[in-house]
Amino acid sequence: MSNTKNFLIIGGSSGIGKALAQQLSAAGHTVVSTSRTGSDHLTFDSIKDQLALTELPNVLDGVAYCPGTINLKPFHRLTENDFTEDFRVNVLGAVRTLQQILPFLKNSNQASVVLFSSVAVQQGMAFHGSVAAAKGAVEGLAKSLAAEWAPKIRVNVIAPSLTDTKLAEKLLATDEKKKAAAERHPLKQIGSAEDVARMAAFLLTNQSNWITGQVIHVDGGLSSVRM
Numbered sequence: 001m002s003n004t005k006n007f008l009i010i011g012g013s014s015g016i017g018k019a020l021a022q023q024l025s026a027a028g029h030t031v032v033s034t035s036r037t038g039s040d041h042l043t044f045d046s047i048k049d050q051l052a053l054t055e056l057p058n059v060l061d062g063v064a065y066c067p068g069t070i071n072l073k074p075f076h077r078l079t080e081n082d083f084t085e086d087f088r089v090n091v092l093g094a095v096r097t098l099q100q101i102l103p104f105l106k107n108s109n110q111a112s113v114v115l116f117s118s119v120a121v122q123q124g125m126a127f128h129g130s131v132a133a134a135k136g137a138v139e140g141l142a143k144s145l146a147a148e149w150a151p152k153i154r155v156n157v158i159a160p161s162l163t164d165t166k167l168a169e170k171l172l173a174t175d176e177k178k179k180a181a182a183e184r185h186p187l188k189q190i191g192s193a194e195d196v197a198r199m200a201a202f203l204l205t206n207q208s209n210w211i212t213g214q215v216i217h218v219d220g221g222l223s224s225v226r227m
Helices: 015-026 080-105 117-123 129-147 174-183 194-203
Strands: 004-010 028-034 064-065 111-116 153-160 215-218
Touching: 004 015, 004 080, 015 028, 015 174, 015 194, 028 064, 064 080, 064 194, 080 111, 080 117, 080 129, 111 129, 117 129, 117 153, 129 153, 153 194
Parallel strands: 004 028, 004 064, 064 111, 111 153, 153 215
Antiparallel strands: none
16 A cells, blocks of 8 residues: 555645645655745635645645744734734634635545644743734634544644744844843744654654644754743
8 A cells, every 4th residue: 555645735835835845745745835925825814715636636634734924023012903904814714725625635544734833822931922823823713723623633732932034034034033032932043944844744654643632842852941
C-alpha cells in the first residue's frame, strides 16, 4: 500500500505554510496549497472566497490552516474592529475552510487537521489581548472538533513563539531586535518556519496517529522553562 497522502495547505505561499508544503512534497506526498494572490497556488481568501473544491483530490488526508495575525497594541488602543479582524482571520477562516472540506477529509481512512495558536495564550503576554483571545478560541475549537470527529479525523494545534517569517518582520527588523527576541527564550534563538513546519508535518502524517486534541508548543522553551 502506498504511503503517499493528499494534503491541503491553506496559506502555503510563504512562511510556515510554504515550508510545510515543501517538506511534504519532498517526502513524496501530493500537496495542494492556497494563497490570496494565486501564483502557483489556488487563489483563496478564507474569509471571502469559496474554495475551488473541483481542484481538490476526492480524498484529503490532512489540512493545515496557516493564516494568522500579529496585532500587538496596549489594550486601551485596541478597537472592536481589531478584535473582530483577528477573530475573522484566525477562527472564522479556519471554520469556513473546515466546513467546506469536511466531506473530503471523511473520505480518508484517517485524516488530520493542524491549526495554529500562539505561546501568548498559555504564557500571558502584554499587548497580546486581541490575538491571544482569537488564538485561545482556535485552541477551544480544535479540542471540540477532536472530540466530535474522533476516531476518523485527528485535530491538533501548534502554538509557536515568535518565528522568523514575513508576518513577524516588523518585530525582527534589526539585528538588535532579533538578539533581544532570542534572549527571551531559554534556547536563546528564534524559531524558523522550518522548525514549526516539521512539527506540522509530523502531526499531519501517520507518524502521529495516536495524537489528537493536543496543543503542542514549539517555542524554544518559552512556555514552560524558567532559567
